[in-house]
Amino acid sequence: MTQTTTGIPAGRPRRVRGRPLLYTSYAQDMALLDTRAKRVWTGLLVLLAFALSVVVADSSLEVLAGAYVLAIGAIGLNIVTGYAGQVSLGHAFFVAIGAYTAAALSGPPGGDNLGYGLAEIWIWLPAAGLAAAAAGVLVAPLATRLRGLYLAIVTLGLVFLGEHVFKEWKELTGGFGVGREAAVPQLFGTRLDQDGALGTREQQLYLLMLVLLIVFAVAARNLARSRVGRAFAAIRDRDIAAAVIGVPLARYKVLAFGISSFYAGCAGGLLYTISGYVEPSSFSLLLSVQFIAMVLIGGVATVSGAIAGALFISLLQPLTRALPALVPVISGDTTQTPNVFQVETVLYGLLIVLFLVFEPRGLFGLWIRAQNYWKSWPFSY
Amino acid sequence: MTGALESIIRGLGNGSVYALLALGFVIIYKATRVISFAQPALMLAGAVAVSHLAEVTGFYLAVLLSALLIAGVALGIERVAIRPMVGRPVFVVAIITLGIDVVVRVVVNGFIGRDVRQVGDPWGFGQVTLGPLVVQQRWLAMLLTTAVLVALLFAFFRHTRYGLAMRAAAVDQETALAQGVSVGAVFALSWALAGFLAAIAGMFVGTGQGIEQMTWVVALKALPAIIVGGLDSLGGAVVGGLVIGVVESLFQSYQGDFAPWLGQNFAVVSPYVVMLLVLLVRPYGLFGTREVERV
Numbered sequence: 122m123t124q125t126t127t128g129i130p131a132g133r134p135r136r137v138r139g140r141p142l143l144y145t146s147y148a149q150d151m152a153l154l155d156t157r158a159k160r161v162w163t164g165l166l167v168l169l170a171f172a173l174s175v176v177v178a179d180s181s182l183e184v185l186a187g188a189y190v191l192a193i194g195a196i197g198l199n200i201v202t203g204y205a206g207q208v209s210l211g212h213a214f215f216v217a218i219g220a221y222t223a224a225a226l227s228g229p230p231g232g233d234n235l236g237y238g239l240a241e242i243w244i245w246l247p248a249a250g251l252a253a254a255a256a257g258v259l260v261a262p263l264a265t266r267l268r269g270l271y272l273a274i275v276t277l278g279l280v281f282l283g284e285h286v287f288k289e290w291k292e293l294t295g296g297f298g299v300g301r302e303a304a305v306p307q308l309f310g311t312r313l314d315q316d317g318a319l320g321t322r323e324q325q326l327y328l329l330m331l332v333l334l335i336v337f338a339v340a341a342r343n344l345a346r347s348r349v350g351r352a353f354a355a356i357r358d359r360d361i362a363a364a365v366i367g368v369p370l371a372r373y374k375v376l377a378f379g380i381s382s383f384y385a386g387c388a389g390g391l392l393y394t395i396s397g398y399v400e401p402s403s404f405s406l407l408l409s410v411q412f413i414a415m416v417l418i419g420g421v422a423t424v425s426g427a428i429a430g431a432l433f434i435s436l437l438q439p440l441t442r443a444l445p446a447l448v449p450v451i452s453g454d455t456t457q458t459p460n461v462f463q464v465e466t467v468l469y470g471l472l473i474v475l476f477l478v479f480e481p482r483g484l485f486g487l488w489i490r491a492q493n494y495w496k497s498w499p500f501s502y
Numbered sequence: 503m504t505g506a507l508e509s510i511i512r513g514l515g516n517g518s519v520y521a522l523l524a525l526g527f528v529i530i531y532k533a534t535r536v537i538s539f540a541q542p543a544l545m546l547a548g549a550v551a552v553s554h555l556a557e558v559t560g561f562y563l564a565v566l567l568s569a570l571l572i573a574g575v576a577l578g579i580e581r582v583a584i585r586p587m588v589g590r591p592v593f594v595v596a597i598i599t600l601g602i603d604v605v606v607r608v609v610v611n612g613f614i615g616r617d618v619r620q621v622g623d624p625w626g627f628g629q630v631t632l633g634p635l636v637v638q639q640r641w642l643a644m645l646l647t648t649a650v651l652v653a654l655l656f657a658f659f660r661h662t663r664y665g666l667a668m669r670a671a672a673v674d675q676e677t678a679l680a681q682g683v684s685v686g687a688v689f690a691l692s693w694a695l696a697g698f699l700a701a702i703a704g705m706f707v708g709t710g711q712g713i714e715q716m717t718w719v720v721a722l723k724a725l726p727a728i729i730v731g732g733l734d735s736l737g738g739a740v741v742g743g744l745v746i747g748v749v750e751s752l753f754q755s756y757q758g759d760f761a762p763w764l765g766q767n768f769a770v771v772s773p774y775v776v777m778l779l780v781l782l783v784r785p786y787g788l789f790g791t792r793e794v795e796r797v
Contacts, residue, residue: 208593263778266785268793270537270596271733274725275781278774281722289765406722410600417597463608470604474583477598481590 153342170331179323183395186323188435189330190391193337195415195427197384202413203422204345205377206357207264211276212385212412214283217404218256219249219386220393221293223304233301235293240307242329246390249304253386254379261375268360280406287401300400303393314394326395333391334428337384341424344380353377354422414473420485429484434469441465504634509755510748515641517747518648522703523724524731524739525655526696531733532672533692536592540579540599541700542721543606548572548701549621549708549717550613556622564622569701576697579606580690588689611715621708640709647702652740655695659736664691672734723750726777732790741788746773 137143141156154160174182198212226245228236239245260279264272288297295301306313306329313325320328344350352373355363364370393399411434419430441461480486494501523541530538551568552561559567579602587595625640659665670678671688679685700721707713707720727746731738754769761768786792 208596263781267781270592271729271781271785273593273596274537274729275778277722278726278777281771281774285765285768285771410604413597413600463612466608467605470601470608473601474598474605477594477601478583478586481594 151346153339153346167335171328174320174324174327174331179321182323182327184435184439185432186327186330187392187395188432189327189334190388190395191412191415191435192334192428192431193391194385194388195412195419195431196337196341196424197381197388198412199416199422199424199427200341200344200353200384201377201381203416203427204350204357205353205374205381206360207374207377208269208273209276209378209381210273210406210409210413211260211279211283212381213404213406213408214276214279215253215257215382215385216389216392216408217283217287217401218382219253219389220303220399220404221287221389222252222386223249223390224301224393224399225293227305227307228302234295240305240312242306242308242313245304246333246387249390250383250386253389254383257378257382257385258375261378262371264378265371265374277406277409280404280409284401284404287404294399294401297401300398303397303399304390306391306394314397330391333387337387338424338428341384345422345424349373349376357422411469414469416483418472418476418483420483421481423485426483426485433484437468438465441468505755506752508635508637509751511635511637511645512641513748513751514744515638515644515747516751517744518644519703519706519720519743520724520727520746521648521740521743522651522699522706523721524727524743525652525736526699526703527724527728528731528734528736528739529668529692529699530696531728532736533668533688534584534595536584536595536599537725537728537733538599538693538696539596540576540603540606541696541724542718543603543610544572544576544697544700545704545707545721546607546614546713546718547575547610547704548697549704549713550610550619551701552705553619553621553708553713554613561622561624565702565705568705569698572701573694573698575606576693576700577690580693584693585686585689607718614713614715616715618712618714619708620712621705623705623709625709627710638710640706643709644706647706648740651699651702656736668692723773726773729777729787730780732787734791735787735789738787738789746776749773749776 135145136149136157137145141158144150144155149155154163173185177185194212194216197215198209201207201209223245225235226237226248227240228234228238230236230238260276263275267275287294291299293301306326308329311317311319313319313329314322316322317325319325345353352363352368355366355368356370356373356377360370415430415434416427417430418433419428420426441464444461444464476483480490482489523545526541526544527537530536548568551571552564555564555567558564583598583602584595587598623640625638625643628639629636630639630642659669667678667683668688668691670681670683671685675685678688703721704713704717707717723746724743727742728739729742730745731740731742750769750772753772757764757768757772758766780787784790
């Protein structure tokens with residue numbers, strides 16, 4: 122084994138005991154789980170997530186399953202907005218495309234709405250993602266010409282145009298106020314939205330969403346540390362500098378929109394399988410703002426942050442629903458003023474503002490702060 | 503032919519409301535380089551303030567008082583939430599205004615309630631004949647008021663110390679600071695102006711059909727207007743607003759006959775189509791400054 126002048130063996134990478142952050146090879150530095158603590162805790166967290174499916178009540182599992190799907194969408198938005206720096210307010214549009222592609226493919230043929238009877242999840246899920254990705258790639262040429270706030274406004278226009286199309290295309294969507302049945306999650310002949318051999322309906326859906334979230338999250342982490350991810354980061358930090366060092370801007374911006382929309386489409390396809398029903402006015406600006414809130418509250422350009430943000434936003438709803446019991450001023454009745462829905466909306470807005478003012482790195486930043494506090498304890502800097 | 507002309511006058515009327523809102527966006531953008539997504543909430547707040555005050559003070563005084571009140575609210579928002587963010591990325595500040603918009607709208611909705619509120623305007627759906635044309639009075643009122651306000655505004659920017667300070671800060675903040683311009687005061691003034699204009703626009707949106715909780719969406723049509731006109735052009739905002747208004751009105755009148763396949767209410771989203779088409783040809787709008795970047 123050759124020895125370099127620094128005394129660190131240059132050959133086979135090896136860990137130095139008690140020095141978890143000492144890397145002896147590039148591969149170690151780039152590893153997904155670079156320290157033993159991370160490996161152990163991530164493993165435990167995943168185990169805990171799986172264990173929840175047995176322990177937790179079905180109604181809570183449904184909320185969590187929804188949160189995991191939203192997390193997939195938030196990771197998607199994080200790829201284009203967080204990693205590649207292209208502000209998109211149009212995420213709801215791509216989610217809608219995914220939702221309707223999935224619903225149309227898996228719907229029963231000859232019913233009230235368009236349906237092709239392909240209920241197998243491994244058919245409609247990739248199809249939903251690809252349809253949304255195609256839309257993203259179509260929109261991207263505009264994005265490559267525009268920067269910053271121009272892009273934000275154009276993608277906002279996209280949401281309004283999409284909402285109009287989906288409200289009018291009654292054959293596909295059922296129309297405004299009517300809606301249609303959502304995609305049917307069927308895996309190798311087993312309906313996952315009915316109680317079956319694997320457990321209750323909620324348990325099955327929870328496990329499905331959990332597994333998919335892990336797949337999508339690992340894929341996004343891998344993307345971020347690859348050549349593509351580095352190109353995204355370069356474009357975000359300074360697009361002209363990126364172009365000068367040889368990153369083809371147009372190609373990577375199109376790619377960022379494509380991948381982000383793929384995630385959005387998959388999330389859209391899955392999101393409404395839980396309620397079993399999808400209505401075109403769900404895909405409004407508010408949905409886009411919610412995704413933005415998840416990314417900002419969780420942590421920009423981090424996968425774990427996007428997941429944390431999605432969980433946070435999704436759990437906000439059941440928490441505010443519990444408020445009337447604790448604070449008698451707040452009413453559970455929508456006709457009263459202050460009611461829980463108003464409190465919830467105000468909280469979205471306030472949380473976005475407060476996080477941006479006080480901790481722009483979001484929940485992930487709070488985690489880093491806590492880590493640093495204990496790392497340097499008892500010194501406070 | 504008279505039908506088309508009447509449609510165009512309606513478009514100019516509504517378009518002048520969009521122009522007022524667009525001017526607010528552009529004034530804030532020029533001063534702070536941020537698009538304030540809080541404009542819809544301020545517009546709605548203005549309309550609600552008018553509808554409540556008109557019962558007490560009469561309509562015209564109520565409009566003035568509400569516009570001043572909303573200007574004050576905008577000042578407060580700028581001081582509390584925007585000023586601490588100086589120097590941060592514009593995207594962050596824009597998202598903060600989005601959050602403020604959500605919060606303010608919920609508060610304002612509490613004052614609207616579940617029913618449609620009338621703003622107490624003297625025009626209603628009353629009509630007036632101009633030669634062969636029959637048009638609603640309120641469209642003429644919108645057009646006239648906007649013309650006066652725009653003239654005053656341009657005179658303000660051209661001939662007063664504060665207008666000069668705002669123009670200087672828009673060109674280069676640091677140089678303006680070095681010349682003794684208080685850039686903070688410029689920020690505050692731009693928000694106050696935008697709030698003032700938004701409140702008057704809100705009052706006009708409420709004429710005739712009244713206001714309800716969903717009325718805020720109207721303000722978002724000013725976004726296509728500023729993109730069409732160019733983000734940093736005051737004249738462009740006025741032109742963009744009028745163009746958007748006329749296009750929307752023409753779609754409203756004729757799309758049902760000529761292009762029914764576009765679906766009902768296509769007029770509502772037609773501004774966004776115009777925006778996309780303009781952007782394909784001119785990425786910085788009709789009158790916007792092309793961004794030139796040095797490395």
